[in-house]
Amino acid sequence: MRPVLLPLIAALALTACAQQGTTIELRQAAGACEASTSCLEYRQPENGSWVTLNNEIQGFTFEPGHRYVLSVKDEAKERPPCSPPEWRLLGVKEKTPTEPVVADATTPTRPC
Incomplete structure (x- = not known):
């Protein structure tokens, strides 16, 4: 019975690793937004800089009035420099009601 379990456990472990993604925080952007943007900003927890989601x-x-912590996976195989990630949602880790965002020193500009 043990020889059958070992390959099964290994296959499950590989599947779990393949589904691991990146954790991001997502919020509504402060101030006015361009018509061509979604007016959202994101950052990775280890990096405090907010970046406009393009x-x-x-x-x-996205539901306005909430801040999210998401698990996402970048679906892009290869990405040219300064092009946005192609994320797919793996799961919502947190959803917290928030006050409107006020522009401050952490409000981002476009990364490129």
Whole structure:
């Protein structure tokens, strides 16, 4: 019975590793937004800089008035410099009601 379990456990472990993603925080942008943007900003927890989200996250719908912590996976195989990630939602880790964002020193500019 043990020889059958070992390959099964190894296959499950590899599947879990393949689904691991990146954790990001997501919030509504401060101030006025351009019509072509989604008016959202994100940052990775280990990096305090907010960056404007220039595209959508597949499988995710933002609800205004909330801050999110998401697990996402970048679906892009290769990305040219300064192009946005192509994220797919793996899961919502947190959803917290928030006050409107006020522009401050941490309000981002475009990364490129």
